[in-house]
Amino acid sequence: MPPRACRSPPRSTRKSQKRSDAAQQDAAREIQRFHGQHSVTLAGPRGAQEVLPIEQMQTVAITHKTSRAGDPHRHIHFQIGTRVWAGGKRRELTTAALFQQQGAIRALGTAVIAAHPQLAQTLTDHGLTLDPVSGEVTELEPFNAVMSKRSSQIRRNLERMETEWEAKHPGETPGPVLTARMQDAAWAFQRPGKKPADLEDEQWWRQELREAGYEADQLQRPDDVATASLDDLSVQQVASRALDRCAAVASTWTSHSVREHLTRITTEAGVQATPADLHELIDLATGVATGDCFSVLPPGMVQPEHVADLTSLGVVAAQAALRDRLAAAAPGREPEHPDVADAAQAAGLDAGQTIAATAVASTDPLVIVEGAAGAGKTTMLGVAIEVAREQGRASRMIAPTLRAAQVAHEELGVPATSVAALVYAHGWRWNEDGVWTRLAIWSASRSRLPNGATRSPLSRRTGDRYDIASEQAIERRVRSAAERADAQHARAALRARAASVHPAHTERRFFTDPQYDCQSTLHDARPLRYRSAAHPR
Template structure:
């Protein structure tokens, strides 16, 4: 998964326009139906307690802090003024895949179906993780106490193309900034969310890379999913053909990084700043108008054929999939701590979990999401219990 967490501070009407403009190139798929905004609510254990498809009006209301389930307000958002920003309405991260996977999905309907399932599973795991780890604050300024959330809402909107009309499978995953805790709607601690985003992105990547159904369907077509890069090895060289914005984004990122380094001489970008600049590079000058030519499998296939694609491409070397029960968790835990130490003098449990997840992904395991989740959690606990000081206790406000 590429890109970081972005806070959206506009109105519900503005959010609706933003999503609809991103969907314009998807009109080719209208015959098959474009997925609506899907709301899910999870409890503090990460269990889904409500699920509903939202109309465009309901979605705009949710952004404006109207609970679609109860129809009651979840607070009053602060409007932007001259001296301060408006309230963040939601935090968005995009569940995406390398371009070559989107190309494979455009070439083969069964790969398309498997990729949809894998992305939905990635969203489900991220949503559950956030339900278990998100926090808010209760109390007067200066005496606030960090507490676990009891209920959190997310919205997912699936798109299949980029605004330039190229194949680009992605889900806009939006995390509501109003959470329920201590008998009232409160603000999500977004500072904590930004610190957690590395672990969240690594989890989404791991689910996709380890997905047995996706790997099996790709294999049936002579295609190989590389667990390290996430790319389909045989199709990776065609990425540039169907990535019309890639060059522009690379140039944007170089400019933004140079500007940041000039303003912060001698400082390291760091993971958080780097993620923000990457997201900014993708958002800068992104197409806002409907492309002159809508994407289609036939059009994409012509472009690929002209670039040298044939169905009988030479098969890339395959790595033997590693069963989870053969994974050496102590070794993974030690390697994760080594990476933490190499990256910073201090780190959190979420930093450890990010590295644990990435290392497990790199081994090439194949596992169902629930099995993968359990191994990641167990390995993270193993590393954290041995080498970390106890984290500050987060109070639960639940009475159940």
């Protein structure tokens, strides 16, 4: 390779670099402020520890301008000292709280950069657009791979490791701990040494882009993107959407989760604002959102921010409705269980698997079986399906993911689909906030259907059918008066219940009648246990 000729970058390039650096530094300062306000430590003996806010901590922001592979990649490494000052002495930072804050921290950094007015103006001057959701410059995204050799290497490593794991564990999904380990391994495998790069000379990078087909005059630019100001956002609406997203993920959440979703919603709106104005809005909306929640912890108990103790009336209503549906499905008497002894012996099932197969193969409408990975659930299901088939009953598998459904179909030989496909086929739709809505039921006696509606094979009663209209029409459609009245009655009852009985003091059961309680558990000596939902043993 010929020697590089040193020359200064154009003035416009230096200006762009300075504004990019300024946006990243502002993001680092906001993250530092967040840590100062929300980091905690523990004080006191084990079993009686007190959560203390930190008073002093040390953080370091290290700016890098190229990647390890020598590509142009301006970024900041943010390092946090784990020795903090609180309660008059040096203590250890509570990293459990730090991990719970990661989503909010990432969302905050992205929001500050995406909303940075000076950076946005610089990109506009060059005919470029920043996608606030992905964080990518839209026009340059097709060329990311050329300038992201290290990222491409990590992605290939991770894909290979995931493929190898899935081949060894068919039908299973890696948990968060295993996923994190594979990501770490993918990052470390064949990690290259740092490659020197001269930022004063951009000709080699420009040559790579040209060879990849980059032409500044021929970039595909989107239509004018409307920007928003903070005044365009409704604090109450943003807070409500954040709680919808929290409830779509879990039944309880932390205030950090609320803040994360609030920040992402603000970013998605394309807001441009200074960091100070941005965090003022987020703080205000977080207060509004958490004010609409209540804690599942006992009254008077300390409520640390990193503990997932917040929930909403909507979640409690959904849980109560599910419990009531399960209770209604329980039969009045336990159905007879088929004889699976021969099939179980042929398949090599142990005692626990045999009991479970007997229950699953019966006509009991609700059976719960729990077992860890490798406990033999799939083998047990194969026996239950075979016995049910001999009795003239067909089986269908519903799995959490499409991949798991495909594996179940291959291994068990029965029709299988994902949960999402099932609820979609029954008329349910969900928006970007995770809010579910069921399509309206239109009477067959109607002579005309809404614009864009089509006939659906789904039917609950003779004379009625589901008609799938356009999404815009569905979103505008309101619930019937009866549904609204039921919802209002349920909310009033739940509010009265929440005011009189604290959730943490109510025994958690699936069914109203204690006779139908079915909290299956695992014990040391038995890898797989079964309890009938209707008739626990």
